[in-house]
Amino acid sequence: GAGVSQSPSNKVTEKGKDVELRCDPISGHTALYWYRQRLGQGLEFLIYFQGNSAPDKSGLPSDRFSAERTGESVSTLTIQRTQQEDSAVYLCASSLAGLAAADTQYFGPGTRLTVL
Amino acid sequence: QKEVEQDPGPLSVPEGAIVSLNCTYSNSAFQYFMWYRQYSRKGPELLMYTYSSGNKEDGRFTAQVDKSSKYISLFIRDSQPSDSATYLCAMSAGSQFYFGTGTSLTVIP
Numbered sequence: 001g002a003g004v005s006q007s008p009s010n011k012v013t014e015k016g017k018d019v020e021l022r023c024d025p026i027s028g029h030t031a032l033y034w035y036r037q038r039l040g041q042g043l044e045f046l047i048y049f050q051g052n053s054a055p056d057k058s059g060l061p062s063d064r065f066s067a068e069r070t071g072e073s074v075s076t077l078t079i080q081r082t083q084q085e086d087s088a089v090y091l092c093a094s095s096l097a098g099l100a101a102a103d104t105q106y107f108g109p110g111t112r113l114t115v116l
Numbered sequence: 117q118k119e120v121e122q123d124p125g126p127l128s129v130p131e132g133a134i135v136s137l138n139c140t141y142s143n144s145a146f147q148y149f150m151w152y153r154q155y156s157r158k159g160p161e162l163l164m165y166t167y168s169s170g171n172k173e174d175g176r177f178t179a180q181v182d183k184s185s186k187y188i189s190l191f192i193r194d195s196q197p198s199d200s201a202t203y204l205c206a207m208s209a210g211s212q213f214y215f216g217t218g219t220s221l222t223v224i225p
Contacts, residue, residue, distance in 0.1 A: 040217065042215035043215035104162050
């Protein structure tokens with residue numbers, strides 16, 4: 001497809017379990033972002049990948065959160081030992097060059113994570 | 117204090133009305149200002165972006181930035197039922213983006 005895709009679309013897990021969320025960016029986009037959107041709140045920046053540079057992890061809320069990206073392709077966001085406060089929609093976005101807002105971010109539909 | 121403040125609404129207007137959506141911010145380093153539209157169960161899509169202060173118009177949409185007041189606005193003219201969505205403001209000074217909570221808008225036919 002032409003857009004950013006994310007999987008799964010929905011994930012229900014039990015507290016304490018690990019989850020892995022996947023993002024397929026638009027082909028050729030060098031920049032990739034992960035955000036968290038809690039109910040009634042704005043998007044919260046988590047992590048940013050730009051090409052082969054070291055990722056900007058400054059938004060990750062705790063060491064239970066980690067993300068990887070292989071080259072300029074798929075990214076996975078892993079949450080270990082999930083907690084109920086991790087329940088949110090996790091959004092991925094990609095852009096052509098990551099030159100701040102001058103470069104349009106295209107968002108995927110998100111993964112809705114529910115931690116019971 | 118949050119980096120970006122946005123009234124969550126909800127806002128309900130009749131079709132054809134002019135809609136005004138606003139955000140305030142605290143970080144004077146922000147240079148890029150954006151408005152995104154998000155339909156239910158979808159990711160946000162960029163509507164408009166503005167660099168520094170000034171106005172930008174695109175069809176029925178006008179974005180305004182007043183850096184001296186740290187205040188940005190989005191105006192929608194001749195609002196349509198298809199404009200019903202959540203509108204999020206966002207701003208950045210580098211690779212990180214800061215989003216408002218979003219304002220839920222309903223345009224009633």
